Amino acid sequence: MNKTFRFYTVLSVLIFCLGAFSCVPNKKLIYLQNLEDHEAIPEESMIRYEQPEYRLQYNDIIDIQVMTSDDIIESGFNNSSSSSQSSMMMGQIASSGGDIYYMSGYSVDVSGNVRIPIIGEINVMNLTVEDVRKKLEVKLQDYLSGEFYVRVKLGGIRFSALGEFRHPGKYVVLQDRMTILEAVAQAGDLSTVAKRDEILLIRQYPEGSKLHRINLTDRHLIESPFYFIQPNDQLYAEPMKVRELGSGVNATQTLTLITTSITALALVLNLFN
Numbered sequence: 716m717n718k719t720f721r722f723y724t725v726l727s728v729l730i731f732c733l734g735a736f737s738c739v740p741n742k743k744l745i746y747l748q749n750l751e752d753h754e755a756i757p758e759e760s761m762i763r764y765e766q767p768e769y770r771l772q773y774n775d776i777i778d779i780q781v782m783t784s785d786d787i788i789e790s791g792f793n794n795s796s797s798s799s800q801s802s803m804m805m806g807q808i809a810s811s812g813g814d815i816y817y818m819s820g821y822s823v824d825v826s827g828n829v830r831i832p833i834i835g836e837i838n839v840m841n842l843t844v845e846d847v848r849k850k851l852e853v854k855l856q857d858y859l860s861g862e863f864y865v866r867v868k869l870g871g872i873r874f875s876a877l878g879e880f881r882h883p884g885k886y887v888v889l890q891d892r893m894t895i896l897e898a899v900a901q902a903g904d905l906s907t908v909a910k911r912d913e914i915l916l917i918r919q920y921p922e923g924s925k926l927h928r929i930n931l932t933d934r935h936l937i938e939s940p941f942y943f944i945q946p947n948d949q950l951y952a953e954p955m956k957v958r959e960l961g962s963g964v965n966a967t968q969t970l971t972l973i974t975t976s977i978t979a980l981a982l983v984l985n986l987f988n
Contacts, residue, residue, distance in 0.1 A: 739907055739957055746896065746911070747934045754935075762937045766892065769869070770841045772919055775946055776820040776870035777829065777844065781855065783863045815887065816870030833858050841921055844869060874944055876902035878952040879909030895929065895936070898944050905931075909952040916941055917949040 742748070749755040756762060771777065782790075821829040827840025834854050839847050848867040855863060871887045881903030888901060895916075905911060914929040918941075929941050936942055944950075 739955065743911060743932070743955070744907065746931050747936065748932050750933050753933060756934045764937050764942050765940045766943050767940060768843050769945055770843055770921075771823055771827075771839045771847070772841070772921055772947070773823055773825050773827065774919075775823045776816045776873075777823070777839070777847065778816060778820050778866075778868045778870045779831065779847075779851070780866040781851075781859075781863060782866075783859060784861055787864065815889075820870040869946065872944065872946050874898055874947070875949045876952075877949065879906040879954050880904070880950075880952055881906055893944055894942055895931070895944050895950070898948075898950060899931070902950075905952055906954075908955045908957055910955055911952075913953060915951040915953070916944075917951070918945060919947045 821831065823829055823839060827838050828836045829839055830836050831851075834851070837847075837850065837854065839850075842850070844867045848865050851865050851867065852863075855865065869891060871889045872893050873885070873887050874893075875885045876883050876898065880899070883902060886898075886901050888897075895914075899905060911931045912933070914931055916927040916929050918925055918927060927941055929939075930936060
């Protein structure tokens, strides 16, 4: 009788521990919720987001194109003759996992300068791409006669996804802006055991880098200055305790774990009979 009592006592404690630490509740997995301690945002309401104008920094790459009126007449507005060759080269670089603008773009050095043919070095640190365009137009007036067209764009958004992402790695997305949810999707979404309410964002500033904690389960994220990621952002997703414990992350895995544990416990107790 004592052995049977001890068996059920140990079994009850085991089941309680597994139930308490194993399953990951849906509340920790759902994005953009109305959290209890925050003002609710109805689904049909207009949410105003904050998107500060990005200013160039060290290690950014910008794409610069200068066309005269003769170039436009000869090749068209899209400069198709050169764009087909560059598209082919970009496709080859992208397929090999490289940065497609590394060879064709202009990198901002540690002093904030880019070196441009004919013009030479020009400082672009802390300027917007529109500021750079206007600055180039003024500089080029000394070298080009007649009308010309200058286009300046960011050479894509570079970011890194580390930790509990399904496809961690470094990514280059050819867009002018990108939300943090799009960045998560680009990296294959977060794993089930990732801490969605404590994503670590490492952001580069002219003075250095700062660490920010982001809660992807909070709907107020859309209003924050971290809803849009910036070039050279790094995202790190930490694992929950459930991974450290080695427990199941859903009901099926938990049931399998409990069944296996009960079987193992029964075998151990049977050895002492």
